[in-house]
Structures are given as structure tokens and as C-alpha cells.
Amino acid sequence: MKSARHRFLVTSILIGLLLALSMSSPADEIRCSPELRPTGSNMPSAVVWSDDFNDGDMDGWETWEYFGGDVNFTVVDGIVYSGGDGINMASHDSNVAYGTWSFDILIGGYQLSGVNFINDATGMGYGLRFCIESHNGIGQSSIQLIKDYPEVLLAHRVMNPSGWNNITVTRDNTGYFCVYDDENLIIEAVENSITTSVDVLFVFEESADCGFDNVVVSDTVDMDKAPPRFLQEPTDQTIQFGETFYYKLNASDYTGIDTWAIVDWSSGVSDTSTFAISSNGLITNLVDLEIGVYDLEVTVTDTLDNSRSVTFSLSVEAAGPAFDSTMLVVAGGGIAVIVIVLVMFLKKRS
Secondary structure, rough: OOOHHHHHHHHHHHHHOOOOOOOOOOOOOOOOOOOOOOOOOOOOOOOEEEEOOOOOOOOOOEEEEOOOOOOOEEEEEEEHHHHEOOOOOEEEEEEOOOOEEEEEEEEEOOEEEOOOOEEEEOOEEEEEEEEEOOOOOOOOOOEEEEEEEEOOOEEEEOOOOOEEEEEEEEEOOOOOEEEEEEEEEEEEEEEEOOOOOOOOEEEEEOOEEEEEEEEEEEEOOOOOOOOOEEOOOOEEEEEOOOOOOOEEOOOEEEEEEEEEEEEEEEOOEEEEOEEEEOOEEEEEOOOOOOOOOEEEEEEEEOOOOOEEEEEEEEEEEEEOOOOHHHHHHHHHHHHHHHHHHHHHHHHHHO
16 A cells, blocks of 8 residues: 555646547647757755666566556656556655755656655655646646646646656755756745655556656755746835835845846837846946836846846836925915904903
């Protein structure tokens, strides 16, 4: 009998299968490309474990069929294929909760396949779902980053995952996930409630067109093609006329922040003479600001030349209502009338 976390994972996948049964269009032609794992990376890796299956076996893996039938994994030419009409599962001990997970995966047929790359001892984990047609409310084929159990959709990319895909997932110590497909960044998310892992788990529903290969797990972030992320998204700002503008932006990146830049587009052309931004993200004005709205674009770039830009507006408003001297005259006249009436009243009384 397998542990609760494995039953939880498959239960969530089975729910997804019910949504996938209504499909009517055939899967894309399989891209037979078993050697997809990148040969290079941005930084040196600290590999904890790996398996390319070139020895022709699955030593170190525990395999079973979810409903208790015969498991159907075969290793052919250094590739693990899943076949038969059951739900095949394969797990490998893995204590990495922050780092890099890389693998090649073959998706075929009308199925929902899953890989939980982090599973803790309580049954909670993070994983990817390779969805043909709808799942988790996404009405199209997609790759989805999920947290389970119960399954929570963290982020997704609408795309058809049919065929071979090289997948790389990174997670830094802030809980920031990046998912790459064939080295292209497709998903970003932040989630940090699960901090430990006991294994990696592959699950394939019934299909002869699924498989995986070249599994590499390291405890370092080995790929960084993601731009810096803003810890708080910039929001529109307002100051009074005559005030100095100060606005601090915060961004984070695994390899570090290299540069900040700011451009004012208020006139319709790029203007860098009105505002400045420091090396730690503090924005100030270089000249006295006129009343009006300034359209600002900030770009932050990491040490690998990955950049992200955001836009927001700065409104400079008048300090208060204009002074009207007639109001003083009216007010003064009213006071004078009151004083005269009071004096006349006192004289009459005396």
C-alpha cells in the first residue's frame, strides 16, 4: 500500500481525467526527440542525483500501478516508456526542495500526465500537469504548475504539450518558481508553504505514447533566463505641486540586480532628463515638476542581461484651492455690520 501523498496526487489527476474525456480533436504528431536535456546552463550545478536510463533499467525507482494491476514501464534505448491500460507511477527518493529539476517527458494520446517534483512527508507537494484539453478550469491544452493536496492552480501556460518536451523547473529560497519548456520561460509563480521533500513522482494515465528520460535534480538554481521580479508591483502615485518625488521600488533576482533605468513618456517620446533612479531603485525628480500627469516606465536588469519593465503614472496636483480676496472682503464686511449693530444695541440699552 502506497503512502497517502501518492494517493492524493493520483486522485487529483483522476479528477482531471474526467474533464479530459470530452476531447474530440486528435493529439499532435509526436516529436520523437529523446535527447532534449540542455548541454549547458547559466551557472555551475550541484547535482544531487540523476538518471539517464542508459543502463537499461530503473534501479533506484519504485514503480506500481495505482489500481493494483500490473505496472507497465519499459526501458528502450535509454528511454522509459509507459504503456498499458492502467495508471503507471514511478517515484525516486529526493530531498531537494529548492534547486533545479530537469527532465525530458513524452506526452501523447488523450491523457493528463503529472510530475510532482517536490513531495513532503505529509502528502503535500508541487508539480506540473501536462493537460490535453481542459483541466483546472483552463479550457485549452496547457502546462500547469500546481500545489496539492487539494490541488491548487498556481500558474499555467496555454499550449499543447503533446510530444517530447524538455522541462526545467527552478525554485530559489524565496519560493520563486520558474518553469522552462525547451529552455523558454513559460511559467512564473511564488509559493513557499512547502519547504521539504522526500521524493519525485511521475504519473502517466493509460497510454502507450508517454515516457520520460534524463532526470537531473540539483540543489542549486542552474538556469536563470527569468528577468528580475518586482517584490511589489509599482502603483500610480500622486504628489502636490512643489513637492519632491520620492518612490522606492524593490526587485529581486537570483543572480543579482545589475541596473535600473527610468523613462518619461509624457510627451510621446523618450525623456530621461526629468527623473532619475538609483542603483537600489529609488526614483527622484531631477527638475521642478509642472502640474500634470507623467507616464513613467522603469526597467530593471539582472547580471545576465534579463530585464523586466513596468509602467505607472505620477500625477502632480495643485497644492490647494486658489486664494480669493473677495471672500475676505465679504467676510470683513459681515463682521463690521455685526459690530455696528452690537454697538447701537448697547447704546440704546444705556
